[in-house]
Amino acid sequence: MTLRPALLAAAAAIAAFALPAHAADTxxxxxxxxxxxxxxxxxxxxxxxxxxxxxxxxxxxxxxxxxxxxxxxxxxxxxxxxxxxxxxxxxxxxxxxxxxxxxxxxxxxxxxxxxxxxxxxxxxxxxxxxxxxxxxxxxxxxxDESKQFSRLLAAIKDAGLPAETAAVIYVSDEVVSNTAGTKLYPPLMEAAGIEVMDPIPVQYKSFDMSAQAAQILEADPDLVAIAGLPDSASKVIKELRRQGFEGRIIGSQIFSDPVVVELFGPEGEGTMMVAGFWKxxxxxxxxxxxxxxxxxxxxxxxxxxxxxxxxxxxxxxxxxxxxxxxxxxxxxxxxxxxxxxxxxxxxxxxxxxxxxxxxxCFAGHDAELPGYVIEIKGGAWTKFAEAPADSCE
Known part of the structure; x- marks a missing residue:
């Protein structure tokens, strides 16, 4: 039996459709x-x-x-x-x-x-x-958080800002904040010659941080290092300022987002942090x-x-x-x-x-990136200092 051309074309199309795909389109x-x-x-x-x-x-x-x-x-x-x-x-x-x-x-x-x-x-x-x-x-x-926070501390020391004593307050139920506040900030500050109080925990869902802030004010440190995401850090900063803390507030990459300029409000003036991007x-x-x-x-x-x-x-x-x-x-x-x-x-x-x-470049499996020390100054996100990326050699 001889198939008409139209039927041949249709049969070929059906056969082609039925064949398994050998390459993805995406x-x-x-x-x-x-x-x-x-x-x-x-x-x-x-x-x-x-x-x-x-x-x-x-x-x-x-x-x-x-x-x-x-x-x-x-x-x-x-x-x-x-x-x-x-x-x-x-x-x-x-x-x-x-x-x-x-x-x-x-x-x-x-x-x-x-x-x-x-x-x-x-x-x-x-x-x-x-x-x-x-x-x-x-x-x-x-x-890495440790490298960026060390760059922040070096910039503070190089600028001659008061940094003899410090308190650490961290959000205990945020993994990276907990790690930074208990295992990262204290040893890095001690290595920089800063006397550090025992870290003070707060919880993410906590709305009352007055007791923790009062504990910090009683010690009256030069610096308060906050380990927390922007929303959490904002609560801590506002309570510290409400109770009259006048020292410098600092943080690492965890809350270094330009949105904190508005989130922290006037109470955030002078806050310093370190970021991995500068526009x-x-x-x-x-x-x-x-x-x-x-x-x-x-x-x-x-x-x-x-x-x-x-x-x-x-x-x-x-x-x-x-x-x-x-x-x-x-x-x-x-x-x-x-x-x-x-x-x-x-x-x-x-x-x-x-x-x-x-x-x-990558040292091991970690990229070596520059760091930018940021200060909230005049209600704006400003560059205080910068550090070049380390070599991978």
Whole structure:
């Protein structure tokens, strides 16, 4: 029996449709983020930074000619959910690599999943010391808290500001804040020649911090170091000032977000912290900051400028693009394990330039980044001092 041309064409089309796909049409990248819970404030804006980078890359031709497909999972600020998200993205969605989770607590549990599966994971704002030291697949485009806080203390000493005595107050139920307040701040300040009181805990949901503030005022230290996210730090600062504390308030990267200028209000004047991003560093840095604020405005999110975690989120997508192109990634499902391994291998010895820094290298699995000491002065986010990135040699 002879088939008519039209029937032949139809049969060919059906056969082609029935054949298994040998290559994906997209490059699948997982993104573990947060839009609710106590991390919502600093975490949600970072999602816009991821989206901006993906949009830019796709508009320019994607990765090796294929667009990025960003598959997102929301943890709700729950570390256990970060592990669930990692498993889903790796096993069900078959992503090639993962951007996120946001925090150190989430990353600590999710990394175990990524390491077992052999999938590259680049956390967003996880800055707890030593977090990826024992991980084979976790790499951070984030500067370690201990290094940044040390840079702040050095700047205070170099400027001759009063810094003989200090108190530490920390939010006990925030993982990174607890770690910073109990294990990071005290030894670093003591090493800098500063006498430190025993750290004082407060809880995230606590609205009455008067007793803790009164304890600090009785000691009357030169410095009060706060380990807490912006909302928590704001409560502590306002209570300290209400009770009459006149010394200098300081913090590390944990609350160094431009939004604190408004959040802390007049009570925040003179507060010093250290950040990993300065929008005036390059034209590209300034352009990102402007584009980021424009996107946040569309989403109904108010901020005064990009936090370093936002800039690191943006740069993280471009870092993945660079190593995926170097690894020749195709997104072919049949090459999933092979390409995951190639991506991880491409991180070794990589050098990367972005809005956060130029020619960034990695010491171990940690990026070496510059640091910017920020002071709230005249109600504005101002640069007090800066430190260049350390060498990876």
């Amino acid at each position: 490059i699948k990248i997982g993104n573990i983020g947060v839009t609710s819970g106590f991390l919502k404030g600093p975490g949600e804006p970072a999602l816009a930074a991821f989206d901006i980078a993906v949009e830019e890359i796709n508009a320019a031709g994607g990765i090796n000619g294929k667009p990025i497909e960003l598959i997102r999972f929301d943890t709700g600020s729950d570390p256990k959910q970060a592990a669930v998200g990692a498993r889903k993205l790796i096993q069900d969605d078959e992503v090639l690599a993962i951007l996120g989770p946001f925090s150190s607590g989430e990353t600590r549990v999710a990394l175990t999943v990524a390491d077992r599966a052999g999938v590259l994971m680049i956390p967003t704002a996880a800055s707890a010391p030593g977090l990826v030291d024992k991980s084979a697949y976790g790499w951070r485009l984030t500067e 005036g560093r390059t034209e590209a840095s300034a352009a990102f900051d402007a584009r980021f604020l424009e996107e946040l405005d569309k989403r109904g999110i108010h901020k005064k400028g990009a936090h370093h975690s936002d800039a690191q989120a943006y740069d993280g997508v471009y870092l993945l693009k660079q190593i995926m192109e170097a690894a020749g990634v195709t997104g072919d499902p049949e090459k999933l394990e092979e390409e995951r391994a190639a991506i991880a291998a491409a991180m070794e010895g990589v050098r990367f330039s972005g809005v956060v820094g130029d020619d960034i």
